[in-house]
Amino acid sequence: MFRIGYGNDIHRLEAGRPLILGGVEIESDLGAVGHSDADALTHAITDAILGALALGDIGSHFPNTDERWANAESFVFLRFAVGLMKQHGYSIANVDSTIELEQPKLRSYIEEIRSGLEKVLEADAAMISVKAKTGEGVDAVGVRQAVRATAVVLIQKDK
Numbered sequence: 001m002f003r004i005g006y007g008n009d010i011h012r013l014e015a016g017r018p019l020i021l022g023g024v025e026i027e028s029d030l031g032a033v034g035h036s037d038a039d040a041l042t043h044a045i046t047d048a049i050l051g052a053l054a055l056g057d058i059g060s061h062f063p064n065t066d067e068r069w070a071n072a073e074s075f076v077f078l079r080f081a082v083g084l085m086k087q088h089g090y091s092i093a094n095v096d097s098t099i100e101l102e103q104p105k106l107r108s109y110i111e112e113i114r115s116g117l118e119k120v121l122e123a124d125a126a127m128i129s130v131k132a133k134t135g136e137g138v139d140a141v142g143v144r145q146a147v148r149a150t151a152v153v154l155i156q157k158d159k
Contacts, residue, residue, distance in 0.1 A: 041151070089158050099149045
C-alpha cells in the first residue's frame with residue numbers, strides 16, 4: 001500500500017540571519033526568519049510525511065509558541081516524522097521537492113542537501129529529488145523577500 005503527502009513552507013528573508021536548507025547552511029547575505037532554524041525545505045518534507053500519515057502538520061507537533069523549539073534544528077522535526085512513519089510500518093518510496101529562492105543559486109549545494117536527507121529519511125539518495133528554481137523577479141521569492149519550498153512524498157507499507 002502506498003500513501004502520498006504534500007508539504008510546503010515559506011519564510012521571510014532578512015539580513016544577518018543564517019540560511020539553512022535541507023540541513024545545509026547556504027552562503028547568503030540574507031537568511032530565513034522563523035521560530036526554529038527556518039529550514040523551509042525540511043519543514044516542507046516533514047509536513048509531507050505527516051500528511052501522508054494523516055497525522056496533522058509540523059505546527060501541531062512543534063508549535064511555534066513553545067520555547068523548546070526556539071532556534072531548533074529542523075532535522076529534529078524530520079527525524080520525529082520519520083519515526084512516526086516507521087512506527088506505522090512505512091518507509092520512503094520517493095521524495096520530490098523544490099526550493100524557490102532568487103539568490104544565491106543552489107546548484108552547488110544540491111548533492112550535499114540530498115546526502116543529508118538520505119541519512120535522516122533512511123532512504124537511498126536515488127529516491128530523493130531536490131530541485132531549485134528562482135522566482136524570475138516575481139512575488140516575494142522573486143524580489144528576495146522570501147524562500148519557499150514544496151515537497152511531495154510517497155511512502156510505502158513495509159512488507
